[in-house]
Amino acid sequence: MTPDDILQGLYDQTLVGNAPAVLELTNTGLQLGMQPQTLLFDALIPSLEEVGARFERGDFFVPEMLIAGRAMSGALEVLRPLLAETGVETMGTFLMGTVKGDVHDIGKNLVNIMLEGAGFHVIDLGVQVAPEKFVEAVKEHSPDIVGFSAFLTTTMPMFKANLNALEKAGLRDQVIVMVGGAPVTQEYADAVGSDGYAADASATVKRAKDLLAQRRAVLAS
Ligand code: B12
Incomplete structure (x- = not known):
C-alpha cells in the first residue's frame, strides 16, 4: 500500500x-x-x-x-x-468543555490534543457541560484559560450563559475565556464578550499562548 x-x-x-x-x-x-x-x-x-x-x-x-x-x-x-508527544506541561492549565445541549466533541478533542502537545495541562469536562459545572471546575482547578466549544447555532448562546455564570460567581476576571466550534466566528466571540476565538486547533494553541503572555505581562507590571 x-x-x-x-x-x-x-x-x-x-x-x-x-x-x-x-x-x-x-x-x-x-x-x-x-x-x-x-x-x-x-x-x-x-x-x-x-x-x-x-x-x-x-x-x-x-x-x-x-x-x-x-x-x-x-x-x-x-x-x-x-x-501530543512533547509531554512537558509548563504552559498553563486549560479547562475545556462542550457547552450544555451540545454533544459534538471531535473538534474539542482535537484542540485538547494540540494544547497538550504544546505543553498545556488540559482538563476536559466532556460534553453537555452546564454553566454551574464550569463554575465549579474553575473554583476547583483555577485554570489560566477556560474554553467553550459549540457546534450548533442553537447552543452558541450558551457562551453568554457561561460567561454570565462566571461573572456572577466573581470568577470572570480570574480566567481567560476562549470560544470556538464550527459555526463560531470572531464577530460572535467578540459580541458575547469572550477574550479569544480560534478557527482550528493550531490557531487555538497560538492564540492561547498569546493571551497568556499578555495576561502575565499585565500581572507582572
Ligand atoms: C460528526 C457530527 C455529528 C456527530 C457528533 C459526534 C461527536 N462525537 O462529535 C453527531 C451525529 C452526534 C451529530 C449530531 C448532531 N448534529 Co452534527 N455534525 C457532525 C459533523 C459532520 C462533523 C463535526 C466535527 O466533528 N467536525 C470535525 C472538527 C475537527 O471540526 P472543526 O470545526 O474543524 O473543529 C475545529 C474548530 O471548530 C475549533 N474548535 C472546536 N472547539 C473549540 C473550542 C475552542 C475553545 C476553540 C478556541 C476552538 C475550537 O478547533 C477544532 C479543531 O481544529 C458536522 C459537520 C461539520 N462540517 O462540522 C455536523 C454539524 C455540526 N451537526 C449539525 C447538526 C444539525 C446536528 C444535529 C442537530 C442533527 C440532528 N438533527 O439531530 C445533532 C445535534 C446533537 C447535539 N445535541 O449536539 C450541523 C449544525 C448546523 C448548525 N449550524 O447549527 C452540522 C454543521 C452539519 C450540517 N452541515 O448541517 N453531529
Whole structure:
C-alpha cells in the first residue's frame, strides 16, 4: 500500500463510518512512516467535512454522521499520543468543555490534543457541560484559560450563559475565556464578550499562548 492509498482509504472509510478499517489504515500509515498530521489533515478531517456537506444536502442523516464521527474518534485515540508527544506541561492549565445541549466533541478533542502537545495541562469536562459545572471546575482547578466549544447555532448562546455564570460567581476576571466550534466566528466571540476565538486547533494553541503572555505581562507590571 502506498501513502496515497492510505489517504484515499482513510477518506473513503471514514465517509462510510467503517471504524475497524479506519483504525487499521491509521496503524498501517504510521507503520509506513507517515506523519500523524498528514493522516489527520489530508484525510480524516476532509472526510468529516464531506460528511457535513452531505448532511447539509440531505444525502446523509444523523446515523451516518454518528458512525463517521465514531470512526474518526477511533483514529484520534491512536494519533493522540503521537500528536501530543512533547509531554512537558509548563504552559498553563486549560479547562475545556462542550457547552450544555451540545454533544459534538471531535473538534474539542482535537484542540485538547494540540494544547497538550504544546505543553498545556488540559482538563476536559466532556460534553453537555452546564454553566454551574464550569463554575465549579474553575473554583476547583483555577485554570489560566477556560474554553467553550459549540457546534450548533442553537447552543452558541450558551457562551453568554457561561460567561454570565462566571461573572456572577466573581470568577470572570480570574480566567481567560476562549470560544470556538464550527459555526463560531470572531464577530460572535467578540459580541458575547469572550477574550479569544480560534478557527482550528493550531490557531487555538497560538492564540492561547498569546493571551497568556499578555495576561502575565499585565500581572507582572
Ligand atoms: C460528526 C457530527 C455529528 C456527530 C457528533 C459526534 C461527536 N462525537 O462529535 C453527531 C451525529 C452526534 C451529530 C449530531 C448532531 N448534529 Co452534527 N455534525 C457532525 C459533523 C459532520 C462533523 C463535526 C466535527 O466533528 N467536525 C470535525 C472538527 C475537527 O471540526 P472543526 O470545526 O474543524 O473543529 C475545529 C474548530 O471548530 C475549533 N474548535 C472546536 N472547539 C473549540 C473550542 C475552542 C475553545 C476553540 C478556541 C476552538 C475550537 O478547533 C477544532 C479543531 O481544529 C458536522 C459537520 C461539520 N462540517 O462540522 C455536523 C454539524 C455540526 N451537526 C449539525 C447538526 C444539525 C446536528 C444535529 C442537530 C442533527 C440532528 N438533527 O439531530 C445533532 C445535534 C446533537 C447535539 N445535541 O449536539 C450541523 C449544525 C448546523 C448548525 N449550524 O447549527 C452540522 C454543521 C452539519 C450540517 N452541515 O448541517 N453531529
